[in-house]
Every structure is written in C-alpha cells, then in structure tokens.
Amino acid sequence: MGGRNEVLRRQSQRTKFNNTDMDFAFNLALGVSQIVGMNPGEVLAAVATVKDGDPRSWRESFYREARFLSRRADSCVQSGKLEQAGQRAFGAAYARRFALGFASPNTKAWNIIIHEMEQEFMRGAALSHVPIRPIEVPFESSSLPGYYLEIDGAPRPTLLVVGGGDTFREDLFYYGGYPGWRHGYNVLMVDLPGQGKTPDRGFTFRHDSSTSIAACLDWLEANASAPDARIALFGLSGGGYFTAQAASTDSRVAAWIASTPITDIGKVFSSEMGGVQKAPGWLTNMAAAIIGRTNSALQVSLEKYAWQFGTKDFAEVLARAPREAPIVDASSITCPSLFMFGAGEAKELARQTQALAAAMKARHQDVTVRKFEHAEGDAHCQVTNLKLAHQVIFDWLDRRFCTVSTASPESAPQREPTH
Template identity: 30%
Template sequence: MRVHFSTRIFDYQTLRTMAYTTFGGAEPGEVLTTVERIEEGETASWHAEWRETAERTERAADEAAAASRHRTARFAYLRAHNYYRTAEFFLSARDPRRRPTYERCRETFRAGVALLDAPPRRVDLPYEDTTLPGYLFEPPERSGPGPTVICLGGFDSLAEELYFLCGVPEALARGYTVLLFDGPGQGAPLRQRELTARPDWERVVGPVIDALSPYGSVDPDRIGVIGVSFGGYYAPRAAAYDGRIAACVAFDHMHDLWRASAYEHPRLAPLLERVPDVTVNALATAGERFSVEARWLMENSRWVFGVESAAELQRTLRRYSLSGVAGRIDCPMLVLAGEDDHFVPLGLAEEFLEELRAPTTARVFKTEEGAGEHCQVGNLRLATSVVYDWLDETLAGGRENAPSPGPARG
C-alpha cells in the first residue's frame, strides 16, 4: 500500500502515523499536508515538518484546554503526541533534538489522557534495581476484577503509542483493564537510563504481573499479553515461561529476529556468518551510505541492543529466537500476519505455527483488506476487532476454561 513516498520506510512510517486516526491519534489531512512538505528521503526535512505540525497541534490543544473545551483539547493533545513521536523517529540516539522531542511526545500524551473520563493511573513497575514507567487503564463502567491485557511494544515503539496501536479505547469499551509500559530497550528506560534490550522477557513481564496483584480491577486468572511488532517475540517468550499468562497475541509474529532481518537476502546472510567481522562491518557501512532505511536500522539497532558494530549486532540478533522455546507455551495463542509485511516475512509464520503446541489461531490479513502491512496499520479497526473478539472468547472464563491443547488454525 503506497501513501505518498517512493522511499519504503518513509511511506510506511507515514501510514503508521495516519493509522492512529482510528483511535483519535491523527487526522488524514494533517498527515498528508505534512508529508507534502517533506523532501523524499531527507530525514532532516522529516523531523522539521513533523515537528512543525506537532507544535501547531499542541498550541491548538493548549488554547482549547485554557477555554475548558476539554474534549477538543484531549484529541488535539493525542494527535500532537503522535506527530512528535513521528518527528523523533529518524533522529540518531546522540542527536540533541531527540530527547526534547521525546519529552514533548510523552507530555502531550499525558495531557491528553488526563482529560479522559477515566484517566489512567501512572504506575512504576519493578524491574531489577529500578522501575519501568507505565499506564494502567481501568474501564469506568466495571466494578471488581475482570480480564486484563498487558501490551508489549517492540523495536521502536513507545508505551504511549500502544494506546493507539493496541486499540486501548476498544479494549476499555469491552471491559478490559489495560496496562501499557516501556521495557528495557524502549521508550523512557532506553532514553533516560540507557537500559537496552534483552531476550529473556519473562524476567521483565513476571515482575510486572506481580505488580498488578494489588489492583482490584485485575482478575489474576484472566491476564492476556499482546505483543506488537518485535513484541511478537517478547510476548510469546514471556508466555513460554510464566504460567500466569492465560492468552497470548503475537501482533505480528516475530519468532526469529535474525532470520526475519536476513530474509530478503537469502544468499548474503549465510555468507555474513562466515566472513570476518571487519568485512561484515564494512558491508554495513556501505549500505548505510546508500539507503536511509539501512542507516536507520543500523543506528537504531546499535542503540536498542547496546552494541557497537554490525558484526556484534549479527551475533546479538540470533539470541532473539523462539525456536526450541515456542513448544513450551501452553496458553492459547493468536498469531497475526500480513501478506505484505516487509519486516516479518509471511513465510516465517508457518514455521512458528509448526513449533507451537498450544491451541493456536492464525489470521493472515490480505492486501485487499487494507491490512496486509506490518501490524496491520492500514486497518487497525479490523485488526483490533480480531484481537479482542478472540480475547473475549479465550478469557471468558480464565485459564481453567481455556481450550484443550491441539492447534486450530484459521
């Protein structure tokens, strides 16, 4: 699906930003007039124009808030958040503009959700010797414990973005308690404390589930996890080692990060495993010179994973695989995939399904549905309906009433 740019990563990020219109995080006219001002493939232009749109939208939100037009202000703040997030996207970790842009992104989100009828609790979740920041949304019309979903972001997402990507308004309307948080390698922990990614996310999610126990809106027998993008690795990994998870959604599947990253280069990838590090690094440097996508992937990967070189990154990515682990999952699984996904090839989905032994439902989204892209950002209404319809059925009675093992695909 092409929106505006011929540069693939620019066009996909445009679609991603516009996708959040579904849940109040964008307006198509604001998105399209912004990208019309951006020079093809120029990341400096990308930042400047998205920043301008974000600032203009934030000013409109401030004016509405000052006039006590709270509903107008709420939606404007949420749109400003999304536009600041997009403005930050291509900045390098060392760029002095990155931290201030992120801070505006986070603060406008908080200003927006503070104006909801039931604002979320801001929570600090235990993690080793520190905490992880999060938001606990509780459905205003439900009293007592009920089903809960924990949303896990991925390689470049923020906890705040998950409000739109995971369809939190839809979840709340169906009576779910929802937890969003940034883990190591994400959001505030990466930007403020340099906490980088780790493969054993059961050690992240486990303490988070512990921290939910005091909240009366959480039924401990009906906890589901939704892993978005690279979270499609994190969520199944947590489910494989934590029996308290009653349902798991891989949105999209991401069971083997190295194989996904090398899928488009089937002849080059095996060669890179045999050549010296200096050659791997030289090839990566050459690629960064000629491709804005390659440059962004390498820069962001070094930052997220805490590595210095392409050779080190290649070895690190191989640690993020569910091969030999997926068979441990015993809760029901929903595996989503898009036939046009350029990050996670559809060909790898079947391999993941073959490894799963738990009751499994698979859904492949088609081009003609407008949902074939990565994380179905062309049709979030369809994708989140599939997710929450499945969770409604799967979490209806808790783990004790979950389907018995035996994969069911469709």
C-alpha cells in the same frame, strides 16, 4: 535488508515515498489517525513538506505540526472546548512520536521531544477522561516505564501489550490501550529493556524477555484494584518474540496474541539480512556507511538500533543478536493463541507463524491464525487496518474469556470537526 535498503519487509506496495522505511512510517501515521491523535488531514499536512528519504525534513515537518497542535490544544482549553483540546493534545503527542521515528537518540532534541510527547499524551488523556496513569515497574536495580489503564475497581480481564524494536509505551495505547478501554478491558503497557527511553536507564535489548514480562505481571498482581486471572499477552513485531518467551514459561498468561509470533529470531535475521550478517564486521560497517550516503533514513534507524542493543555499531547487532537469542520451546506454549500476519510481511515471519500454528494444532491446542490480505490492509502489525485488527482481537478474546464488552462507544471521546 535483503537488497531492498530497508530494515525489514513490512508491506507489499509503496503508497507515497520511494524510501520504503519512510513509506511504512507514513502508512503507520495514517493508520493511527483512524484510532487516536492526528487526523488524516494533519498527517497529510505534515508529509506535504517532507523530502523523500530525508530524515531531517521528516523530523522538522512532524515537529512543526506537533507545535501547531499544541497551540490549538491551548486555545481550545482557554475557550472551554475540552473535548477538542483532548483530541488536539493527543495529536500533538503523536506528531512528536512520529518525529522521533527518524531521530537519533544521540542528539539533545531526542529527550526534549520525548518529554514533550509524554506531557501532551497525559494532557490528552486527562482532557478525554481516559482512566490511564503513568507507572514504573520495578526491575532489577531500576524500573521500566509504562502506563496502566484501569476502568474501575471491578474485576476485569487485562491486556498486557508489548511492543517491538521501534515502539514507545505511547505506541501501545493505539495498538491495545485505546481499543481495550473501548471494549471494557484493563490494559497494561510497558517499555521493556531496549524499548522507548529505557537504554538511557541502562536497559538494552536482551535475550531473556520473559523476566521483564514477569516483572510486569508481578506489578499487575500487586497493584490491580481487583486482580483477575484473565490476563492476555499481546506482542507486536519483535514483541511477538518477547511474548513467545513469556507464553512458554509463565502460567499466568491465560491467552496469547501475536502479530506475528516469532520463536526463532535468529532465522528472521538470517532470512532478512543473511548476506549482510555473514560478512565481516568491517565490511558490514563499510556497507552501512555506503548505504547511509544514499539512504540517510536507513542510516538513522541503524544508529538507533545500535543504541537499543547497547553496541558500538550495527555490525555488532547482527553478530550478537542471533547468537544470543534463544529459540523458544514452542511445545511449552499451551494457552489459547491468536496469530495475525499480513500478506505483505517478510516471508520468514509468515513461515514461523504458520509453522507454530500447525504444531499447536497437531497437539489439539486452541490456536487461530488470521491472515490480512492485500485488499484489507496487509502491512506489518496491521497498521493499515488497525480497526479491523482490534475487532479481530477483541472478538477472539471475548469468546476465550467468556465476556461481553462493557464499554460502549459513547464512553470514549469521539472525533469532532476541527473548526
């Protein structure tokens, strides 16, 4: 939080809101609108009634837009405009997803909105002819929810997308699923413990993410129509740490992409939240309460993180996470790797990216670093220039896997006028 009253530095400048977490959420919504779901005009209509820093007004505004888009989808289906209906349904799904960004999992509305989001997401996929299906990956005594996008029965490379601390499986679709489909890749998108709705299944964030990723790879081996050894792992935000664990231990990972790679999550905590982390738990909670009175958006985020970690409060998260999270053995990572980071990211994320790349280059390993400058969109996870990020990723993957993207742009639904 580093004195900025935000969870993590994620961009270099403010776009609309003074509240930095809300401003990043706005930039994310606009960025996603360039890929799938809401159009920019619909995002702007939603935020027009948002009070700066007020999570309730954010939730209500995006949920109101979501219901509007659901009605539009219904109308388009009734009139036979199925392509428009698919776009509106995807928009309704992501408007609900953005409403969840500042919602508490301790409310009745939480699970209702998630259920509606999932329904609209699958309706959008069906109407848009996206070959995706919901799946459950067996894990321990339960399972992890995900989606599997399989283009056909032919052998194809697969992209396994792993999110971070603020993602649902639906987010992984715009990060990797949709562009993967456009480029001829099968894509597996799964919520790991702590992500999405998994805390309600008894799964919270844990130190051994390689085991849950291994379960995903096991599922892929057992269920892919034509198993293919060309498997790339793509980790976003905290997923850069989760996937680093898998890349260092699982030989099935043929290529690794991270935005950004994290080998020492404890250093990220100490660098970004150092002063708060060193304070006694009661003082941290008191500080959080004081911040919550002036920054209710941040307070909602801290409550959600405690739920995801399975702790009673955020002070316990700060105490446990750095202590329990192991440092990844970077010398064990040998697969070709692509690292992406933005100039507006937290300094420790950039430092770990560059340090890991330097160590790998010293061992003469195949590693590429792509820095996104301010002029091209320097936000966390490249949310302000997802199209460019996708081009970088699949250009790199095609070269490593010696493939040519086979899905033409015409095979994917195109945006059309909203009249």
